[in-house]
Amino acid sequence: MARLCREFYARDTLDAARALLGKVLVRRLEGETLAGRVVETEAYVGRCDKACHAYGYRRTARTETLFAPPGTAYIYLIYGMYHCLNFVTEPEGEPAAVLLRALEPVAGTETMARLRYGDKPLTAYRKKNFLNGPGKVCRALALTRAENGLDLTGDTLFLCDGPEDIGLAPFPVSGKEHIIAGPRIGVDYAEEARDFPWRFRLAKED
DNA sequence: AGAACGATCGACT
DNA sequence: GTCGATCGTTCTA
Secondary structure (H helix, E strand, O other), X not given: OOEOOHHHHOOOHHHHHHHOOOOEEEEEEOOEEEXXXXXXXXXXXXXXXXXXXXXXXXXXXXXXXXXXXXXXXEEEEEOOOEEEEEEEOOOOOOOEEEEEEEEEEEEOHHHHHHHHHOOOOOOHHHHHOOOOOHHHHHHHOOOOHHHOOOEOOOOOEEEEOOXXXXXXXXXXXXXXXXXXXXXXXXXXXXXXXHHOOOEEEEEEOO
16 A cells, blocks of 8 residues: 555556556645545557547647656646646656546545535535546646646645555445446547547446 | 637536 | 537647
């Protein structure tokens, strides 16, 4: 059990996307700890993936972060109003990342709910759809382009193996889980890459 | 300078 | 299931 180090990210992006499932994302915000368990990810690989912002090693102001060392946070604005959080992977110079699509709340739930819903009551519907999308996760963790380029081996935003690593009780033993792979969301424009089964989620066994 | 588009979400039918 | 919001990024000229 430990915080994930740079070597964890410096590998094949598909392997990283699968290995990140079940890990705990920690966000330190104004002295408070917000945390969630990773349950859904997607891989994006510049070398060969037309859905990746850095496809064909395309280098622009935005994609510059994808060329940063592995273990860097790549955060960008999408549709003019939402942000997406990614973890840069592969050896430095290979632009690639894992998109964080969904979390289960672990710590700081009240603050995350306030960031996401304000003072609106937390209905069953809102609870069910709390952190099940990349824009929702960034809203709940107060992550914007201001946090783009953050070093994930630092203290502001990082991943670790389990709740023990941030002084919390271990997760209760629950039913066995397995990884489901499927096509990515929202990349219909990406020609052959639209069908790559590079979305991974954690699900309960039947 | 201008136009097209998007790794989403929530409201609505 | 459909649709509009909303604006930075990217490309074209």
